[in-house]
Amino acid sequence: MMKLEQKYLDICYINAMIMQYTDILKAEGFTIKPLPLCQNPHIDLYAYKGDEKRIYEFKYYKNTSSINTKKSNLKTIKKYAETIGAEAFIVYLTPLKEKTIEFEDLESKILGYIVEEDFPAELDSLSTHTSIKSIYIDSINSISISETSINISGDATISVSLQYGSNSDLQNGDGDESSESFPMTFDADLDCNLNIIKCQYEIDTDDFYK
Structure with a gap:
C-alpha cells in the first residue's frame, strides 16, 4: 500500500484549514471572494462584510529558519492590504506530526x-x-x-x-x-x-x- 508523502499531507492540511476558515467567516456573515492570482499570489482567502475587508495567507512551516521570510511576506501582505482597504492576516500552521502507537505482540x-x-x-x-x-x-x-x-x-x-x-x-x-x-x-x-x-x-x- 502506498504511503502518502508528508508534502501532500501538508497541502491537504492547508486546504482543510482554508475550508474551515471559510465556513467560520461565512457563519459570521462574510462573503468569500477569490482574488485573481495576478493581483497577489500570496492571498489564499479574501472575505468582506459591508465595509470590512479581510485577506488571509496560510503558511505551513517546519522550523524557525524561515522566520525572516515570513516577516517579509507579512510586510508584503500588509502593504497590499492597505491598497484595497483590508486587514491582513497570516495564519501559521504548526507541523502535522505522525503519531505512533505500538501494540506489542x-x-x-x-x-x-x-x-x-x-x-x-x-x-x-x-x-x-x-x-x-x-x-x-x-x-x-x-x-x-x-x-x-x-x-x-x-x-x-x-x-x-x-x-x-x-x-x-x-x-x-x-x-x-x-x-x-x-x-x-x-x-x-x-x-x-x-x-x-x-x-x-x-x-x-x-x-x-x-
Missing part, C-alpha cells in the same frame, strides 16, 4: 484468544484436525481509546494447517496435510495492560470451496 494475543476462547467453526470444519499457525495483521483501520479500554480494528491474514485423517492415518499414508491462508477482519477490545478483553472477527473461507 498483538498478533499473538489475537491468535491466543481465537485458539483458547473461541476456535472458529469455519476453520474447524475444513479438515479432521485444523490448527492455526499464525496471524499477520495487514492493516489497522481504527483505534479508539476510552478511560477503561482500547478498541482496535483491522484486516489480517490467518494461516492454518489442515490435517485429513488421524495421526495414525498419516503414518500409514492414508491421510493428508496442507496449509492454507485466509483473509480476516477483527475488532478487539483491550484493557489498559493491552490484554484482550474480547475480540470479534470474521474469516473469509469462500475461496477454499471454489
Whole structure:
C-alpha cells in the first residue's frame, strides 16, 4: 500500500484549514471572494462584510529558519492590504506530526484468544484436525481509546494447517496435510495492560470451496 508523502499531507492540511476558515467567516456573515492570482499570489482567502475587508495567507512551516521570510511576506501582505482597504492576516500552521502507537505482540494475543476462547467453526470444519499457525495483521483501520479500554480494528491474514485423517492415518499414508491462508477482519477490545478483553472477527473461507 502506498504511503502518502508528508508534502501532500501538508497541502491537504492547508486546504482543510482554508475550508474551515471559510465556513467560520461565512457563519459570521462574510462573503468569500477569490482574488485573481495576478493581483497577489500570496492571498489564499479574501472575505468582506459591508465595509470590512479581510485577506488571509496560510503558511505551513517546519522550523524557525524561515522566520525572516515570513516577516517579509507579512510586510508584503500588509502593504497590499492597505491598497484595497483590508486587514491582513497570516495564519501559521504548526507541523502535522505522525503519531505512533505500538501494540506489542498483538498478533499473538489475537491468535491466543481465537485458539483458547473461541476456535472458529469455519476453520474447524475444513479438515479432521485444523490448527492455526499464525496471524499477520495487514492493516489497522481504527483505534479508539476510552478511560477503561482500547478498541482496535483491522484486516489480517490467518494461516492454518489442515490435517485429513488421524495421526495414525498419516503414518500409514492414508491421510493428508496442507496449509492454507485466509483473509480476516477483527475488532478487539483491550484493557489498559493491552490484554484482550474480547475480540470479534470474521474469516473469509469462500475461496477454499471454489
